[in-house]
Amino acid sequence: MANYSTNEFKGGLKIMLDGDPCSILENEFVKPGKGQAFNRVKIRNLKTGRVIERTFKSGESVEGADVLDLEMQYLYSDGEFWYFMHPDTFEQLSADAVAIGDQAKWLKEQDACQLTLWNGTPLSVTAPNFVELTITETDPGLKGDTSGSGGKPATLETGAVVRVPLFVQIGEVIRVDTRTGEYVSRVK
């Protein structure tokens, strides 16, 4: 993997730090008029998601991280791993529970997900921003209620639970924003 000097530290650059792949968020140049120049860098550890601050001497080099964002199709899960397929090469990859994190509840077969790979292995998975899922369980709503006042919990086919308006019923397909976990609309 290539080395990158502090002057190449731009937002989004992936580097290795303490053995972990990281993504640069911000890079500030700091230099006393008569003294050592530094780069104060904000970095996200892609394994833990934590944001840390590090300082480098200006001009120091750091090893790049072989990190790649790929769009892949979700196939299925065997409970231990989640399997994905590259839409062009049909190559398959499996992600473990750590990489899937809280995204598992949004994954529906065939959906296109964003996978972040480190050395070819999934580090994290991001579900599509919007998913369309069928309601498998919810209390029957009151007839004629269209206001959505307060709403009610509904369990979706993937196991996720979201609040929906009272008029939405079992068997209906709804659109959900996976970033907020909120109901968006019914899908006809």
Add this chain to the structure above:
Amino acid sequence: MSRESNNAAWRPCAKLTTLQIRAQLLRQIREFFHQRQVWEVETPILSRHGVTDPHLRSFTTLYHEPGERHGQVRYLHTSPEYAMKRLLAAGSGSIYQLARVFRNAERGRWHNPEFTLLEWYRVGFDHQQLIDEVGVLVQQLLQPALGALTIERVAYAELFQQHLGIDPHRDQPSVLRDCAVAHGIIPPPGLSLTERDPWLDLLLTHCLQHQLGQSGRISVLYDYPVTQAALARIRPGDPPVAERFEFYVQGIELANGFHELNDPQEQRRRFEQDNQHRRLQGQATLALDEEFLASLAHLPSCSGVALGVDRLLLLATGQQQISEVISFSFGRA
């Protein structure tokens, strides 16, 4: 929409109202020195010599004598210091200059590779007297924006002692490193453990600088470690200190000044030390400016200071980065 009208990169980075305030500041500065009978000079931007300071990198360009094919290296000055001292040595008396200066490899929120320095020298002043004068000018120029500011002098050692509990003149690099770690800084890879200055710079920029010049104050740091003397005199004592000072307002370094060294032998020794440092770092060494060294024997006792005009304007207009006070910053120049 046509391609031309869509492209806004021809526009200035700074608002025109900001540039008008720049014009006012320049006029006030000239008036300030006119009142004090300090006269304005101009010195060459291009020089046959570059600075030896290992932390400064000069821009270079090639000069071709008429008909000459290969050309000779010329350096764009990083400050007008050497030429102004040669004028002082020739008997100019107190002088000032508003100079456009160039520093390679310095670009960021507070740095533009080309910027404006106000540099002045006061014959017969020591650094404390010059601090008074810089203070009056900065107070005057920032008064409309920031109100009445008070000058707070802090010795370099006192600042480090008070806030970090270390002695910047004597503590070993390992002690300074431990202090950085104790303040949540992971030691930058490759920072020399045989020198104290990089660690002092680290602690100053990361732990101390942001609190300087806050709540209606202008902070003046003075009496630096002798290893950071640059072109300042060293005052013997226990410990000996460099008669150097810096101004800070709202955490921003604004000016750097010296009670000027006028001992050619000592200056030559420091230049050679710079070159030695450059060799160790794998940087190119530089030929010494012999005309400058020769002039030092005639330099009257004086103090001098360089003040960043762009940063001053930044404070006077409440902007957040240097590109907002420059007509066309480096990326648009």
